[in-house]
Amino acid sequence: MIASRIFRTTKRLWLGGVMGGMMVLGVQALAVTVSNEVIDVTMSMDGEVQGRDTHGTAFAAPVNLTNRDLVNLALGLPARTHVPEQAVLGLVQLPNTNMLPLIVFDSRGSSNAVTVGSLTIDPAQPTRKLRAGTVFAELNLLNVGSISNRIVSGRFFFAGSNAKFGTNGCLTKLDGTGVGTLTAHFNATNAMDALVYKTRFRTNGNKLGMLVEP
C-alpha cells in the first residue's frame, strides 16, 4: 500500500424544489470528499525572547518551545499547559506537491482543528529523483489562536540530510535542523518575538490518521 492515498467519494444528494419559478426535480448534486494521511511531527525551538526587568533594563531570556506549546497557542490556550489528548501536531501528506499543511489534527474526529502553517520543500530540489537525500525546507506559520494566546507569525528554515519520499512523491521522512523566528502572544495581548537559534523539525512518517475534508 502506498504511503498516501487519496480517496474520492461522492455523496448523492437529491434536491427538489422551486428555483426561479421553475420546478426542479431530481437534480443530483455531488459532494466530493478528499482523504489524506496525517503523519507525526516533532518540533522543538531553542532561543531567546526580549525581556525587561523592573528597572527597565533589557535582558535576553532563554526560551524553549515544543509541540505542546505550538498546539496550545494555535488552539488559543496558554503555552506550557496540558494539551487536549486528541490534539496532535501533524503534517498532511499531499502527493506531488512541495507545500504540506501543518495542522493540529483532531485524532478523534479525524478533522483539522486548525491549520498552523505550511512546510515548503524547495521544488527545485532534485533529490526526489533519488527519493532520498538532503533537502531544504521552509516552515511558515499562520496567525492563529486567541487574543492572549496566539501564534502571530513564524518563519523557520531547515536543512535535512536524510529526507525520504514515497513513490508517489509524498514526504515520508525528514529530520531537519534550522533557525527562525516565532512571533506570538504568550499570556499577553502584546506580541513577542522569539529568536530561535536552533530548531528541529522531525517526522518519521508515522500515521496519525486520515484527514477527511470536503
Add this chain to the structure above:
Amino acid sequence: MAAGVLASGALAQSSTTSQVFQVDANLFSVVLTNGFEASKGILTGADIINLARGRAVTSAVPTNELLGLVVQCGEDAPTSLIVFDNVSNTNLVTVANIDVQGVVQYTVSFVAGIKSSGQLRADAVLAANFGVSGGVSNGWTSGILAFPVFEKFTNSGSCAVQSISGNSISGNSFVGNLKGIQSGTPFAAVITKGKIIASGRTWTLVE
C-alpha cells in the same frame, strides 16, 4: 523645466553612511547538480565573491575585493552582504539583501545563568536573500541563507556596532539553499552548517 529643477539641485539625493564589516564565510554544503548529490564541501567567502563577480571559483580574488556585511548607521543589524572594494570604498556588487527576522537587545544576559555586562549587545536572526549576480557562466541566481548573528555595540555614536559574528558553533543552526551556475552548469547548494567570521576590520561605505 525638468532640467532646471535638476540643475538647481532640488532633487539631490541624501546619502547614507554604513559600516562594512569584513567577513569570511565557511559554509558546509551539499552540492546538487543535474538531480544528484554531486559533492560535499565547504563554500568559502572567496567562492561567494568569485561567483558574484562572474569568475570561476578557482580564480584568485583580487586583494581589493572583500566580502562585507553592511550595517547602516543607526540600524542594529546587517541589511546586505556585498563585495566591497576597499580601495575605492565602493560596493562592487550586492550579493544578498538581508531580512532581519528579529532582534533581541540586552545589557544583562541570563542565557548562561546570571551574568551581567555593561556593554549593549544584540542577537538577531537574519535571512540573506541572494539575488542575481555574476555572469552567465559563473554567478548566483537565487537562494537564501539563514543564520543568527551576535553583536556588540559601543556605548555612543550612531555607527555603534563594534563587532559582529555568526556561526553554528554552540548548537546554533546555520542553514541555506543557494543556487547558481558554475562553469555553465547550474547547481544548488544546501547549507547544513557554517559560520560568518568577522575579521575585526571595518570600513565606511557612503552611498
